Amino acid sequence: MSNSILEGETAGFRQTESAAGNVTVVMSMQQALNRALDEVLAENPKAVIFGEDCGRLGGVFRITDGLQSKHGENRVFDTPLAESGILGMSVGLAMAGFHPIPEVQFDGFAYPAINQIVCQIARMNYRSRGTLPMPITLRVPSFGGIRAPEHHGESLEALFAHVPGLKVVSPSNPHEAYHLLKYAATRPDPVIFMEPKSRYWQKGDVDAADGGSPEGAKVQREGRHLTLVAWGAMVARCLQVAELAAEDGIDIEVLDLRWLKPIDADALVASVRKTRRAVVVHEAPLTSGLGAEVAQLITQGCFDTLKAPVERVTGFDVPYPSGDLEDEYIPNIDRILFGIQRVLEYRRG
Amino acid sequence: MDTLPLPDDSTAAAPPTPDQLRELYSLMTAVRHLDISAVAWQRQGIIPGYAPELGQEAAQVGSGYAVDTSRDFVFPTYREMGVARAMGVNMVEYMSTHKATWHGGLYDPMKSRLAPIQAVVAGSVLHAVGWAHGQTLDGSDGVALTYFGDGASSQGDVHEAMNFAAVMKAPVVFFIQNNGWAISVPTERQVAGGCVAGRAAGYGMPALQVDGNDVVAVLDATRHAFAHCRAGNGPVVIEAMTYRRGPHSTSDNPGRYRSLDEERDGAGEDPLRRFRERLLSEGLADEPFFAQAQASAATQAEDIRAGLEALGPRPGSEMFDLVFQETTPVLQSQAASWREESEHV
Amino acid sequence: MAEISFPLPDLGEGLIEATVLEWLVSPGDQVERNQPLVEVETTKSAVELPSPQAGKVVRIHGGPGDRINVGEPLIVFEVPDNTAGIVGTVPKEEAPKRRVRLSAVLDED
Numbered sequence: 001m002s003n004s005i006l007e008g009e010t011a012g013f014r015q016t017e018s019a020a021g022n023v024t025v026v027m028s029m030q031q032a033l034n035r036a037l038d039e040v041l042a043e044n045p046k047a048v049i050f051g052e053d054c055g056r057l058g059g060v061f062r063i064t065d066g067l068q069s070k071h072g073e074n075r076v077f078d079t080p081l082a083e084s085g086i087l088g089m090s091v092g093l094a095m096a097g098f099h100p101i102p103e104v105q106f107d108g109f110a111y112p113a114i115n116q117i118v119c120q121i122a123r124m125n126y127r128s129r130g131t132l133p134m135p136i137t138l139r140v141p142s143f144g145g146i147r148a149p150e151h152h153g154e155s156l157e158a159l160f161a162h163v164p165g166l167k168v169v170s171p172s173n174p175h176e177a178y179h180l181l182k183y184a185a186t187r188p189d190p191v192i193f194m195e196p197k198s199r200y201w202q203k204g205d206v207d208a209a210d211g212g213s214p215e216g217a218k219v220q221r222e223g224r225h226l227t228l229v230a231w232g233a234m235v236a237r238c239l240q241v242a243e244l245a246a247e248d249g250i251d252i253e254v255l256d257l258r259w260l261k262p263i264d265a266d267a268l269v270a271s272v273r274k275t276r277r278a279v280v281v282h283e284a285p286l287t288s289g290l291g292a293e294v295a296q297l298i299t300q301g302c303f304d305t306l307k308a309p310v311e312r313v314t315g316f317d318v319p320y321p322s323g324d325l326e327d328e329y330i331p332n333i334d335r336i337l338f339g340i341q342r343v344l345e346y347r348r349g
Numbered sequence: 350m351d352t353l354p355l356p357d358d359s360t361a362a363a364p365p366t367p368d369q370l371r372e373l374y375s376l377m378t379a380v381r382h383l384d385i386s387a388v389a390w391q392r393q394g395i396i397p398g399y400a401p402e403l404g405q406e407a408a409q410v411g412s413g414y415a416v417d418t419s420r421d422f423v424f425p426t427y428r429e430m431g432v433a434r435a436m437g438v439n440m441v442e443y444m445s446t447h448k449a450t451w452h453g454g455l456y457d458p459m460k461s462r463l464a465p466i467q468a469v470v471a472g473s474v475l476h477a478v479g480w481a482h483g484q485t486l487d488g489s490d491g492v493a494l495t496y497f498g499d500g501a502s503s504q505g506d507v508h509e510a511m512n513f514a515a516v517m518k519a520p521v522v523f524f525i526q527n528n529g530w531a532i533s534v535p536t537e538r539q540v541a542g543g544c545v546a547g548r549a550a551g552y553g554m555p556a557l558q559v560d561g562n563d564v565v566a567v568l569d570a571t572r573h574a575f576a577h578c579r580a581g582n583g584p585v586v587i588e589a590m591t592y593r594r595g596p597h598s599t600s601d602n603p604g605r606y607r608s609l610d611e612e613r614d615g616a617g618e619d620p621l622r623r624f625r626e627r628l629l630s631e632g633l634a635d636e637p638f639f640a641q642a643q644a645s646a647a648t649q650a651e652d653i654r655a656g657l658e659a660l661g662p663r664p665g666s667e668m669f670d671l672v673f674q675e676t677t678p679v680l681q682s683q684a685a686s687w688r689e690e691s692e693h694v
Numbered sequence: 695m696a697e698i699s700f701p702l703p704d705l706g707e708g709l710i711e712a713t714v715l716e717w718l719v720s721p722g723d724q725v726e727r728n729q730p731l732v733e734v735e736t737t738k739s740a741v742e743l744p745s746p747q748a749g750k751v752v753r754i755h756g757g758p759g760d761r762i763n764v765g766e767p768l769i770v771f772e773v774p775d776n777t778a779g780i781v782g783t784v785p786k787e788e789a790p791k792r793r794v795r796l797s798a799v800l801d802e803d
């Protein structure tokens with residue numbers, strides 16, 4: 001028995017044609033990621049996918065569903081249960097000319113692999129004077145929101161972004177997921193691809209033909225009064241907040257950062273020079289989170305026009321809590337609105 | 350392998366008495382009933398998820414029963430409900446982890462002698478070595494019992510733990526439940542060489558591979574291992590060969606990676622039915638006893654369900670209060686703004 | 695919700711049909727994988743068929759005494775459209791709720 005996502009393709013996604021003549025397809029982020037990986041395997045014979053339960057099971061979130069039966073066990077395979085092993089082996093495969101696309105089953109399972117990620121993957125290109133590039137795309141189901149056990153709801157972007165030699169990206173919707181994964185999985189450098197697991201099931205339009213630029217940040221909603229900066233699952237929440245703020249006459253721009261390293265400082269500055277106010281929202285704890293980096297880049301580029309200091313609305317400096325408390329931890333709509341209000345109220349002197 | 354010098358203290362490994370055998374059966378029945386109930390509770394929305402241990406009752410109850418909670422300490426994974434029950438842990442407090450109340454469960458690890466539930470496979474194996482070495486440093490006679498599975502045996506930490514323990518002659522029992530499956534990956538694709546017990550030889554420590562579906566064999570092996578450790582002879586590996594009859598978790602669908610025929614062939618004899626037949630044939634128990642054990646198991650499960658349903662969320666302030674022994678100004682200020690800005694559970 | 699149908703499985707030894715003796719589950723029941731579903735009789739023996747799937751029973755095919763051919767529908771389960779990952783739950787999409795209102799004097803300087 002199989003309920004492969006790939007089979008679902010012929011079962012008929014709803015298709016619509018845009019004014020520009022592009023065909024968009026409605027699919028979930030799971031399906032978009034699955035399709036992207038399918039195409040990457042088809043287009044690059046050196047691409048290989050592996051990890052725990054990636055093969056026969058198709059991944060615990062079904063992101064690699066049907067790929068082993070379609071592309072064969074040499075291209076998509078299960079490994080023994082050892083994350084350090086999976087990432088260390090990726091280094092050797094990359095040295096042998098492959099493009100490894102390993103999966104770490106959950107964010108919290110990346111910790112046992114940190115040694116290989118930080119000390120090896122991130123440095124090999126540098127150590128070898130560019131002769132041993134590390135085209136490794138590490139997929140990590142990330143962030144919270146699904147009432148999971150411990151170590152299944154972590155936000156590791158600041159850890160990864162702090163490491164020289166790693167690039168980090170996180171999609172916010174199925175369209176971004178499809179295009180960003182296809183782009184990340186064809187880069188010559190290591191990319192940590194953080195999939196917002198609470199958004200896996202959410203459906204959206206995917207225009208496979210036109211993704212726009214896969215680099216940098218992207219304005220997901222235009223506005224005049226304040227910029228909300230977010231990534232991953234927090235983008236959808238910020239879009240909700242923007243709708244609610246509009247009821248109060250506040251016109252909010254939502255900037256989806258997408259790339260957490262390199263951060264698109266130009267896009268941040270362009271947006272905030274227009275709105276003159278900014279709030280950055282993330283699930284990760286406050287202290288030394290990426291919000292601090294974002295705030296500094298905005299301050300650097302917009303100091304003369306800012307109406308208020310950049311606010312941060314984030315998770316707390318506590319271990320990610322059990323399901324009963326996760327709604328208390330993840331920035332909710334009211335906390336974001338409070339942050340916006342503080343910025344709106346701010347007066348100099 | 351499979352050789353362990355007889356303990357100096359022969360009473361430590363005396364065969365279980367008829368009363369103990371009946372108690373083991375009652376415990377296994379209670380564990381079986383609670384396990385099946387917990388799956389049903391997940392279907393009914395009482396708990397968001399659960400990791401069944403169906404089929405592992407003999408391995409868990411037999412080993413947990415050997416623990417002396419006045420001096421030993423146990424390091425579980427997230428699938429040791431039967432061990433916890435055999436050790437007498439409060440089961441509402443244990444099951445609260447599956448209700449998503451608190452990650453490590455609500456039981457007191459120091460009082461119950463069971464470390465908090467651990468979601469990282471192999472995460473606590475080295476902790477057992479450290480605790481055990483502490484016994485050596487203190488001149489105490491406690492033994493650490495650490496659980497892990499065939500899947501976890503692939504983690505580097507397990508190998509580090511075995512080597513440390515053997516080098517330091519730490520009193521650790523490495524108890525592997527080889528249940529045949531790490532989610533979708535069968536042991537033959539997981540464990541090179543086919544068995545985890547075989548690895549002990551490389552670290553120069555004795556290993557016992559036991560029929561993990563035979564509760565008496567498991568108890569006997571664990572008691573021998575404890576006696577060996579307590580006598581100062583260093584660590585022991587026990588590999589209990591059993592089978593994960595159920596899914597990995599309540600949202601897993603084993604039909605994606607194994608057939609019903611494979612399950613039937615792999616699972617072998619039901620450990621509970623097998624023990625029941627043994628007690629019957631040896632004249633140690635009769636039908637009224639089995640009926641009573643079943644009724645008691647049902648009552649216990651009902652009490653646990655009622656306890657879980659009555660269990661409200663923990664106050665959100667605990668998120669902040671339990672991070673450190675000595676809190677920080679930043680945490681206090683975050684707690685204050687949390688109190689102001691969120692609707693609270 | 696989607697439906698998933700299972701046919702009468704191949705019972706081996708070249709058997710092509712079986713007779714329903716007794717259903718052990720009813721529509722509406724939540725069953726677990728491996729739970730006995732139905733007792734059927736073949737020309738060789740009576741056997742209990744275990745459930746290949748965990749889920750809620752929507753329909754069963756054939757009453758006691760009815761013959762079913764191998765490969766014909768036996769039972770239909772209801773399964774959620776979205777399956778949770780190996781742990782946790784699929785988040786519910788809820789309409790956004792708010793307590794906080796925004797107020798601002800937006801000078802356009």
